[in-house]
Amino acid sequence: MRAEKQNLSKEYVGRLNASPFFIVVNYKGLKVGPITDLRKRLNKAGAEIHVVKNSTFRMAAKEAGVPDLNGALTGQLAVVTGQRDVSAAAKVVKNFNAEFDKLKIQFGYLNNNRLEASDLLALADLPSIDVLRSKLLGLLKAPATKLVALLNTPGSQLARVLQARVDKGA
Numbered sequence: 001m002r003a004e005k006q007n008l009s010k011e012y013v014g015r016l017n018a019s020p021f022f023i024v025v026n027y028k029g030l031k032v033g034p035i036t037d038l039r040k041r042l043n044k045a046g047a048e049i050h051v052v053k054n055s056t057f058r059m060a061a062k063e064a065g066v067p068d069l070n071g072a073l074t075g076q077l078a079v080v081t082g083q084r085d086v087s088a089a090a091k092v093v094k095n096f097n098a099e100f101d102k103l104k105i106q107f108g109y110l111n112n113n114r115l116e117a118s119d120l121l122a123l124a125d126l127p128s129i130d131v132l133r134s135k136l137l138g139l140l141k142a143p144a145t146k147l148v149a150l151l152n153t154p155g156s157q158l159a160r161v162l163q164a165r166v167d168k169g170a
Helices: 003-018 032-044 054-063 086-100 117-125 129-169
Strands: 021-026 047-051 077-082 104-110 113-116
Touching (some): 032 047, 054 077, 086 117, 104 117
């Protein structure tokens, strides 16, 4: 293998090892302008997309410990990787596809588990991690808030009765 290919392969191995997920998309028919727009959107979501030669990616995936891709790498492919939230990246790809109808999700991997296109679209429909955290925090906080209100009610009722008695006597 030539030195350039080895360097490219090492670069992709590094990206795959640094990212807990990757999404393989077919970008056939997309022009440079929309791909640049997609890169900007993914960057805001904490992800990035790279066009990669299929044979180079196949070697990099094998070196990174991804199970055999079984001929899944066909066509003009790009790989989305990131360090944060897979659902945010999948949501960007799904919304972009709704606009341009050219980007097709092929498959992906999350923590070395293969995800098909339908799985990634389901992840895209999930709320963001921040929304899920806030909902969980609300669920955890609600019983404590109700308990405080319940414990506070008899004391506040007694205070109102005493205040009414003072007001009546005056």
